[in-house]
Structure formats: C-alpha cells, structure tokens
Amino acid sequence: xxxxxxxxxxxxxxxxxxxxxxxxxxxxxxxxxxxxxxxxxxxxxxxxxxxxxxxxxxxxxxxxxxxxxxxxxxxxxxxxxxxxxxxxxxxxxxxxxxxxxxxxxxxxxxxxxxxxxxxxxxxxxxxxxxxxxxxxxxxxxxxxxxxxxxxxxxxxxxxxxxxxxxxxxxxxxxxxxxxxxxxxxxxxxxxxxxxxxxxxxxxxxxxxxxxxxxxxxxxxxxxxxxxxxxxxx
Numbered sequence: 153x154x155x156x157x158x159x160x161x162x163x164x165x166x167x168x169x170x171x172x173x174x175x176x177x178x179x180x181x182x183x184x185x186x187x188x189x190x191x192x193x194x195x196x197x198x199x200x201x202x203x204x205x206x207x208x209x210x211x212x213x214x215x216x217x218x219x220x221x222x223x224x225x226x227x228x229x230x231x232x233x234x235x236x237x238x239x240x241x242x243x244x245x246x247x248x249x250x251x252x253x254x255x256x257x258x259x260x261x262x263x264x265x266x267x268x269x270x271x272x273x274x275x276x277x278x279x280x281x282x283x284x285x286x287x288x289x290x291x292x293x294x295x296x297x298x299x300x301x302x303x304x305x306x307x308x309x310x311x312x313x314x315x316x317x318x319x320x321x322x323x324x325x326x327x328x329x330x331x332x333x334x335x336x337x338x339x340x341x342x343x344x345x346x347x348x349x350x351x352x353x354x355x356x357x358x359x360x361x362x363x364x365x366x367x368x369x370x371x372x373x374x375x376x377x378x379x380x381x382x383x384x385x
Contacts, residue, residue: 153175153177153178153179153180153181153329153330154179154181154182154183154331155170155171155174155179155181155182155183155206155327155328155329156183156185156263156292156310156312156327156328156329156330157170157182157183157184157185157312157315157327158182158184158185158187158265158294158295158311158312158313158314158315158327159185159186159187159212159294159295159297159313159314159315159316159317160187160188160198160202160315160316161182161187161188161189161190161191161214161314161315161316161317162188162189162190162191162192162193162194162195162198162218162237163169163191163192163315163316163317163325163347163364164192164194164197164198164201164317164350165173165193165309165342165343165344165346166316166325166333166340166342166347167198167201167202167238167297167315167316167349168326168342169325169340169341169342169364170315170325170327170340170342171201171205171352173327173338173340174327174329175339177335177338177346178331179329179331180319181205181206182205182206182207182208183204183208183209183210183256183263183292184202184207184208184209184210185210185212185263185264185265185292185293185294185295185297185312186209186210186212186213186214186252186265186272186294186295187212187214187249187265187294188202188209188212188214188215188216188249189214189215189217189218189234189237189241189249190212190215190217190230190233190234190237191214191230191233191316191317191360191370192273192347192350192351193236193351193353193354193356194246194318194347194350195227195237195239195240195241195245195341196241196242199241199245199248199249199364200268200375202248203248205376208248208253208256208295208322209248209251209252209253209255210253210255210256210263210264210265210271210335210348211249211253211254211265211272212265212266212272212294212295213231213254213265213266213272213273213295214230214234215236215249215273216236217230217231218234218249219246219250219252220245220256221238221248223235224355227234228263229370233360236354237340240372252344254271254272255271255295260287260288260289260290261286261289261290261292262263262288262290262291262292263292263293264291264292264293265293265294265295265369266293266294267283267293267295268283268284268285268297269272270374271294271351274293274295275296276295276296276309276311276377277297277298277375277376277377277378278296278304278378278380279300279309279313279377279378279379279380280304280307280375280379280380280381281304281305281307283309284304284307284309285351288307289306289307289308290307290308290309290310290326290335291308291309291310292310292311292312293309293311294311294312294313294314294369296311296319296375297313297314297317297318297319297320297375298311298313298314298319298320298322298375298377299311299312299313299318299322299326299328299337299339300313300377300379301328301336301337302377302379304381310335310337311377312326312327312328312337313326313327313328313337314326314340315327315371316343317363317364318323319367319373319374319375320367320374320375321366321367321368323344323364323365323366323367323376324339324340324341324342324367325339325340325341326338326339327340328338329372338355343365344365347361347362348362348364349365359371366384
C-alpha cells in the first residue's frame with residue numbers, strides 16, 4: 153500500500169505519528185507531495201525520516217526556498233523561519249531536497265504539490281473535473297493544507313491534507329492511502345505540545361505555533377476546498 157503525505161513543514165512529531173499509523177495499516181511505500189520544510193523547527197529530522205523510508209518527494213514552494221536560496225514573496229514570518237532552517241540543515245539534507253521532482257506521473261495518477269498549471273505554487277481552493285488533465289484518472293496535490301477527496305465519475309481529485317499544519321479546523325495530522333486503486337483519507341492525533349515546545353526552545357514566538365492546537369493557518373483562518381460537480385454548482 154502507498155501512503156500519500158504532504159505539507160509536513162518541519163513538524164516531526166506529526167510526521168512520526170503518521171508514519172507509525174501508515175505502517176500499522178500496511179503501507180510500505182511513501183510519496184510526499186512537498187513542503188517537507190518551512191514553519192516548524194525540525195526540518196532536518198523530517199528529511200532524515202523520509203530518506204530512511206525511501207520516500208519520493210515532489211518539490212514544494214517552501215522546499216524551493218531552501219534549494220534555490222530564495223525568500224517567501226508572501227510572508228515575512230515564513231521568510232524568517234526559512235532563514236533559520238537554512239542555518240540548521242546539513243548539506244546532505246539540502247541535497248536530498250534538491251533531488252525532489254517537479255511532478256510525478258505513474259500510470260493514470262498525477263502527483264504535484266500545487267496544481268497542474270503550476271506544480272509548485274497553484275492553490276486549488278476550487279476543484280472540478282476540469283482541473284484534472286487529460287489521461288489522468290486521479291490527481292493528487294497538496295499546498296492548501298485542506299484534506300479533500302472529490303469523485304467525478306471514474307476520475308477523482310485527492311488532497312491528503314497537511315501533516316504539519318492542518319488548516320481545515322481539525323488539528324489532527326492528515327494523510328491518504330492508496331490501496332489497489334482505492335483512495336482513503338486518514339487523520340492521526342499527535343503530541344502538538346511537543347512541536348510547540350520545540351518551537352519555543354528554538355526561540356520562536358507563540359503565534360507561530362499556537363494555531364496547531366486549532367487546525368488553522370497562522371492567524372486563525374480556517375480554509376476549505378469547494379467541490380464543483382457541474383456547471384450549476
């Protein structure tokens with residue numbers, strides 16, 4: 153079985169809980185839809201765990217801020233955290249991130265971080281059959297941190313949700329499993345306080361991690377994905 157992970161964002165406690173849950177369900181293969189780094193204070197440990205699993209990573213926008221030595225154009229807070237992470241990641245860990253794929257196509261599955269039009273930075277807050285490229289039966293993407301499974305006849309869209317920073321009002325870590333072409337969504341409780349304590353020890357202000365207890369963006373916003381089945385929706 154295949155576990156689909158996304159938006160881990162340096163949250164080691166959440167990743168460890170999800171990996172344990174996935175293994176207990178029989179998962180032996182792992183694909184990460186990107187953003188292993190960003191936001192929380194254990195990016196290197198998350199990379200090392202994915203490496204030990206032999207996981208494939210799709211390049212996320214936060215990952216690219218590290219590999220391309222860039223800043224986040226949307227957030228000063230994200231940029232400050234990325235600068236911190238650049239100082240604690242080893243050369244080998246950055247090199248592993250640099251081997252990430254822009255996208256992955258396997259049979260009639262397509263895996264991206266953002267969306268088909270911009271694999272790294274397209275936010276799919278609205279999904280319909282039209283977003284699924286020709287020849288693709290199931291489109292998998294992350295980036296919004298909102299767990300979603302939308303079926304359109306014999307085609308589907310799946311966002312496994314975020315492991316490290318859920319934004320759909322549910323503070324449990326989120327992921328998906330593919331078992332014999334069947335996709336299922338899963339949530340896992342983890343020790344959020346452990347991540348909060350690690351952030352505090354690293355010198356970050358409470359506003360950067362208090363949202364984890366509520367399953368929101370930093371600042372408290374809850375997001376959702378609109379599913380459009382037809383032109384009338």
